Amino acid sequence: MSVFRLTIQAGLVLAIVITGLIGAVLSFNTMGVYRELNIDFQRESLEEITGLEVHNQIKHAGAILSEVGLGIQKDPEVREALRGADPGPVTLALSTQFRQGAVTANVIRIVKLGLYDGALGYIGGATKVSSPDAAAYGWCPELISRAATRQGAERLQVLEGVCVHDGRPYYASLVPVGGLRPFGYLLLALDPVMTLEGVGPELGMPVRLVLSGGEVVYESPEWNSSPEMPLLVADYVLPDEKGDTALHILVAKPLSRLQERLDFTERRLIAVNVVVICLTVLIALLFLKKFIFVPLNRLRMQIQAGTLGETSPDQRLISFSALGDLYETLERQAITDPLTGLYNRALFEDRLKQFIAQGKRSGSKAAVFMMDMTRFKEVNDSLGHHVGDELLRQVASRIRGGLRESDTLARFGGDEFALILPGAGEEYTRRVSGKIRAALDPEFHVHGHVISATLSIGASLYPAHARDVSNLMRYADIALYHAKRQGEFFALYRQADGGNASAEHAPVEALRELIEQDGLRVAYQPLISASTGQVSYYEALIRCDHPELRRFSVEQAIELAERNDLIRPLSDRVFGLVCSDLARWRRFQPAIKVGVNVSMSDMQDTMLIGRLESQLQVHGVPAASIIIEVTESGVMQDVDRVQTNIKLLADAGFTVAIDDFGTGQASLARLRKLPVHCIKIDKSFVMEMETDTDAEKIVRATIDLGHDLGIRVVAEGVQSEPIYRQLSGLGCDTLQGFHISRPLPPERVIPWSVAAASRFAGEVRLKSSR
Amino acid sequence: MVSVKLFTRLLVLPGILIALATPLTTWSFEYNSPEHIRGAKTIDAEGLADIAQSSPSLLIVDARMAMDHAKGYIEGSVNLVDSDTNCDSLGELAPQIDTPMVFYCNGVNCDRSDIAVKIARDCGYRRLYWFRGGVEEWQAKRFPLVK
Numbered sequence: 005m006s007v008f009r010l011t012i013q014a015g016l017v018l019a020i021v022i023t024g025l026i027g028a029v030l031s032f033n034t035m036g037v038y039r040e041l042n043i044d045f046q047r048e049s050l051e052e053i054t055g056l057e058v059h060n061q062i063k064h065a066g067a068i069l070s071e072v073g074l075g076i077q078k079d080p081e082v083r084e085a086l087r088g089a090d091p092g093p094v095t096l097a098l099s100t101q102f103r104q105g106a107v108t109a110n111v112i113r114i115v116k117l118g119l120y121d122g123a124l125g126y127i128g129g130a131t132k133v134s135s136p137d138a139a140a141y142g143w144c145p146e147l148i149s150r151a152a153t154r155q156g157a158e159r160l161q162v163l164e165g166v167c168v169h170d171g172r173p174y175y176a177s178l179v180p181v182g183g184l185r186p187f188g189y190l191l192l193a194l195d196p197v198m199t200l201e202g203v204g205p206e207l208g209m210p211v212r213l214v215l216s217g218g219e220v221v222y223e224s225p226e227w228n229s230s231p232e233m234p235l236l237v238a239d240y241v242l243p244d245e246k247g248d249t250a251l252h253i254l255v256a257k258p259l260s261r262l263q264e265r266l267d268f269t270e271r272r273l274i275a276v277n278v279v280v281i282c283l284t285v286l287i288a289l290l291f292l293k294k295f296i297f298v299p300l301n302r303l304r305m306q307i308q309a310g311t312l313g314e315t316s317p318d319q320r321l322i323s324f325s326a327l328g329d330l331y332e333t334l335e336r337q338a339i340t341d342p343l344t345g346l347y348n349r350a351l352f353e354d355r356l357k358q359f360i361a362q363g364k365r366s367g368s369k370a371a372v373f374m375m376d377m378t379r380f381k382e383v384n385d386s387l388g389h390h391v392g393d394e395l396l397r398q399v400a401s402r403i404r405g406g407l408r409e410s411d412t413l414a415r416f417g418g419d420e421f422a423l424i425l426p427g428a429g430e431e432y433t434r435r436v437s438g439k440i441r442a443a444l445d446p447e448f449h450v451h452g453h454v455i456s457a458t459l460s461i462g463a464s465l466y467p468a469h470a471r472d473v474s475n476l477m478r479y480a481d482i483a484l485y486h487a488k489r490q491g492e493f494f495a496l497y498r499q500a501d502g503g504n505a506s507a508e509h510a511p512v513e514a515l516r517e518l519i520e521q522d523g524l525r526v527a528y529q530p531l532i533s534a535s536t537g538q539v540s541y542y543e544a545l546i547r548c549d550h551p552e553l554r555r556f557s558v559e560q561a562i563e564l565a566e567r568n569d570l571i572r573p574l575s576d577r578v579f580g581l582v583c584s585d586l587a588r589w590r591r592f593q594p595a596i597k598v599g600v601n602v603s604m605s606d607m608q609d610t611m612l613i614g615r616l617e618s619q620l621q622v623h624g625v626p627a628a629s630i631i632i633e634v635t636e637s638g639v640m641q642d643v644d645r646v647q648t649n650i651k652l653l654a655d656a657g658f659t660v661a662i663d664d665f666g667t668g669q670a671s672l673a674r675l676r677k678l679p680v681h682c683i684k685i686d687k688s689f690v691m692e693m694e695t696d697t698d699a700e701k702i703v704r705a706t707i708d709l710g711h712d713l714g715i716r717v718v719a720e721g722v723q724s725e726p727i728y729r730q731l732s733g734l735g736c737d738t739l740q741g742f743h744i745s746r747p748l749p750p751e752r753v754i755p756w757s758v759a760a761a762s763r764f765a766g767e768v769r770l771k772s773s774r
Numbered sequence: 775m776v777s778v779k780l781f782t783r784l785l786v787l788p789g790i791l792i793a794l795a796t797p798l799t800t801w802s803f804e805y806n807s808p809e810h811i812r813g814a815k816t817i818d819a820e821g822l823a824d825i826a827q828s829s830p831s832l833l834i835v836d837a838r839m840a841m842d843h844a845k846g847y848i849e850g851s852v853n854l855v856d857s858d859t860n861c862d863s864l865g866e867l868a869p870q871i872d873t874p875m876v877f878y879c880n881g882v883n884c885d886r887s888d889i890a891v892k893i894a895r896d897c898g899y900r901r902l903y904w905f906r907g908g909v910e911e912w913q914a915k916r917f918p919l920v921k
Contacts, residue, residue, distance in 0.1 A: 038820035055885060069920065071921075074849075074918050074919070074920045074921075075920070075921065078920055079848070156820065156823065156824065157819065157820035157822075157823035157824060157917075160823050160917050161915070161916045161917055161918070162916060162918050180918065180920065182849075183848070183849025183850040184823060184827070184834070184848065184850050185826055185827060185830075185850075185888070592851065682831070
């Protein structure tokens with residue numbers, strides 16, 4: 005239960021903490037995403053700004069280019085060359101223009117001039133650095149073909165655009181020649197690199213120009229001046245007429261300030277997150293504690309203390325309906341009998357206790373009934389449990405039908421019922437018993453069976469008979485016993501009955517006292533080897549020295565203990581004494597062994613081996629020094645646990661002996677299967693051997709049987725010399741009896757052992773010489 | 775009653791302010807030329823280009839002052855400021871009264887070209903065109919100006 009509770013609590017706490025941690029991890033992760041998004045956004049806006057500036061610069065250069073072009077087209081020499089449509093003069097005229105306008109051309113880096121006829125056919129051109137190749141054909145075919153598609157007045161317009169020639173980008177302007185009546189076109193191309201260098205200073209950032217092929221055509225001196233500084237680089241792509249990349253314009257901005265800001269934001273957000281998560285976890289834990297753990301704990305303590313159901317509802321702190329339901333279920337289970345819905349024994353005793361506590365103050369009286377059904381077992385056995393259960397339900401309901409609200413009816417289990425009648429005197433008690441009898445009189449109809457059920461009732465009165473719970477119940481029990489014995493329906497306790505009851509009460513208390521106050525003694529009766537006279541082992545026998553127990557034999561005392569749940573402490577106590585004696589003796593005689601009688605209820609105890617072994621461990625005694633004696637009737641009981649325990653005992657190293665052999669109905673087959681080392685022939689056969697030949701035959705057969713199965717045979721009750729001789733003659737292995745020795749007090753065991761060898765050696769020699 | 779008074783006051787004050795402000799905004803010193811001038815055909819930039827193409831004898835007159843003309847003009851135009859425009863100066867440029875003529879100045883807010891057109895009309899020229907949009911429209915439509 006406590007492991008389960010711990011698991012629930014730990015599990016819930018763990019779940020909340022894990023949820024908190026997941027929240028923290030998510031928030032950290034979100035911060036990372038936020039940071040990346042922010043940087044992306046910054047890069048995008050930087051690209052946008054760069055693009056705007058690039059266009060600004062190019063537009064500016066383009067305006068100058070167009071103006072230059074419009075000036076050149078007015079030149080008569082150029083117009084003349086165009087009209088001639090001869091490449092030679094055209095190149096010459098344009099080269100002249102380059103020379104004349106060298107300054108302007110240089111400022112904006114005009115690198116190519118070309119003339120086209122009215123149908124935009126290329127005539128000729130000139131380059132800044134004169135090269136026949138450059139003059140041979142026109143540039144920017146895309147711009148020219150766009151111009152060729154124009155109609156009417158549009159053809160007067162100046163056309164501008166980016167084009168790539170020989171892998172390098174150019175900015176070109178196509179100017180009509182001839183004013184409002186154009187008869188040709190002049191193409192001017194400038195190298196935009198120098199123009200675009202200006203983007204850097206305009207934006208206040210280093211700039212880098214990269215061709216689409218990857219060649220760096222310009223780089224600001226500040227570019228990469230401090231490589232360790234993280235940079236945000238925006239890449240603006242300048243497209244050409246076709247839409248392909250003509251030039252990359254890269255602009256770099258230090259990231260440090262942005263990062264500082266992001267770091268600050270991140271720290272702040274994380275701090276807020278941590279605080280929120282911690283608060284959430286704390287609130288959740290407090291909530292759990294207040295509404296789950298505390299009520300659960302209280303419930304657990306109430307269950308442990310057995311006070312469940314005594315708290316008034318307002319004292320409970322149960323808010324969750326599930327827990328509340330659980331609480332009520334547990335409470336109901338704790339105080340009621342699930343079959344009949346009546347109260348159980350615990351509640352009954354509690355009520356009685358409360359009543360007595362109140363009664364002492366108020367002087368009120370009450371009656372206690374103990375009831376059981378007369379042939380209930382027969383019903384159960386012949387008609388089945390379901391009929392028995394239903395019968396119990398109906399009986400319970402009929403009894404309850406005749407009672408007052410204040411009466412407490414309980415079922416103790418089986419067919420036992422109990423009742424408290426507050427305020428009842430003798431007369432009322434008798435009247436109620438009559439009512440119950442009348443209620444049970446009609447036959448019961450259970451699952452198609454007609455059953456007549458009768459009840460026996462024993463009653464005791466408070467305060468006339470007793471003033472405490474246990475005696476009131478005991479006296480009612482005694483009265484019930486009398487009622488049953490005399491075949492009566494009802495009996496009221498009479499002081500005279502108490503004689504018998506206290507006859508058992510006093511010895512039980514005496515026995516308890518002996519066990520609890522270390523009053524038990526053990527005597528040891530030696531068993532000797534018939535062939536050598538050496539001590540085989542000693543059998544431990546309990547001695548109950550108490551005036552109250554004087555009338556009881558050891559067997560009766562043990563039965564008394566078994567009836568009153570004292571057998572376990574008794575066995576443990578005796579085994580402890582034996583082990584402590586053995587430990588002491590083993591210093592003188594390491595091979596000394598002691599036989600211990602184990603009761604039937606002990607043999608059925610699953611903890612038996614554990615109990616024995618813990619005692620062995622405490623005293624440092626090996627299991628091999630102990631012979632466990634189990635009665636034959638016990639061994640042969642069809643109880644799995646007994647069989648298992650015998651095997652476990654043998655496995656643990658104990659020697660197992662079967663006591664009182666011959667009195668039960670031993671199955672040879674089963675005997676053979678069990679790891680039994682020794683059988684002890686019951687003393688009744690041994691003692692009669694001298695006079696009864698049948699007894700002798702049994703003894704002889706038993707000895708032969710034992711030997712055939714490879715089991716040692718012990719004879720108990722060797723009380724005279726002739727029997728001793730007779731048994732030796734029959735080949736009995738070990739002998740025990742008053743002729744050899746009476747049980748000895750512990751302090752005489754060692755001296756006896758020493759003396760034994762010589763004392764019996766003579767007899768053995770005598771026997772062997774015959 | 776109180777609310778009505780308050781409402782009236784609330785309405786009256788902005789009303790007065792608007793009334794005061796209105797003449798200031800509408801009463802402008804800027805000249806806005808008429809859409810049409812009797813005896814002349816109003817044309818736009820494309821119209822000018824088309825007429826130039828179809829009429830080789832077209833006379834294009836820049837009616838602005840020389841200073842403005844120097845800043846950039848439509849190629850092929852002559853500069854004759856409106857104040858100098860009269861039948862004599864026109865006669866020197868176009869002896870024939872059926873010579874097609876186009877007049878322009880800076881734009882719609884410039885009155886020089888419409889003054890010049892009216893003078894030309896009064897001098898008897900019959901094929902008159904008025905490029906009302908002038909340099910502003912010409913540049914806006916990305917047609918080239920020369921210097």
